Amino acid sequence: MSYIITTLCLGDKYIPIKKHWLERTREKCKNVKDIVIFDETNISQDEIPSLNEYAWWDIIRLRKNIGLCSSNSIPIVQIDMDIILEKDIQSIVKLPYDFIISTEIGGNKSFPRECSEKLGFGVCTGFYVVKPTSIPFLQKIADNIFNKKYNSVSDQVNIMNYIVNHPHICTDEICILDGIEFHNKKIEIDGILIGVLDFNIITRDPVLSAHQYGNHINVDNVGGITNFIRYFYEPLENLPLTCRCGKTHLGDNSICKHIDMRK
16 A cells, blocks of 8 residues: 655754654655655745644644645655654554554543543554545544634644544454554544554553554653664663653663663
């Protein structure tokens, strides 16, 4: 299945990461048709909302991804530049869902908590797959963001609020990828299927070597850009833990509850 990968690169934090991210993504994803980076060269000032609002960039990338999917009629995969891929994502793209999204850290306390407490989990827009059949649903999300229906321009806040405030059916589903069993959530809503990926497919804090397809690492949690780039090239076990408490690069693990996981 042919698909396009996109990412957003705005601000000084991600410019030094771009080269490494592109090389890794091309290395792992052999069937990708193109990799599109949304940056100052293809985002007009008219597309940028108020910079004072948290997640102002979400509406930019969502609209761009809807447009790309509409014009190419193939899946568009949004991957944040702080996600380092470990495997080819082709098998994820081929899953029989109209819209695919990763799981947020925190379970039923995920952001936004008022929604995750109802669903029992949260979604993370650091990784999502837009298929042509999901465009009407996502256009509603984009319209809600623009109109601030849920008092936020965060795509994550708007997707979760839309789900909990509209009729939907949520079920567990076993998924086999690369011979490994994972447990996804399937949400039926507005005539489409949303697949929420097992947390261990695109994993977050603390990142450990397992069977994951991608590591979603907060740049600040590991001590900044220079340390983050090391995660493209060095074994995880030799690097600082990615959790908020595991600051091995600062030489103090006294408050970290994850250190023993590496022993």
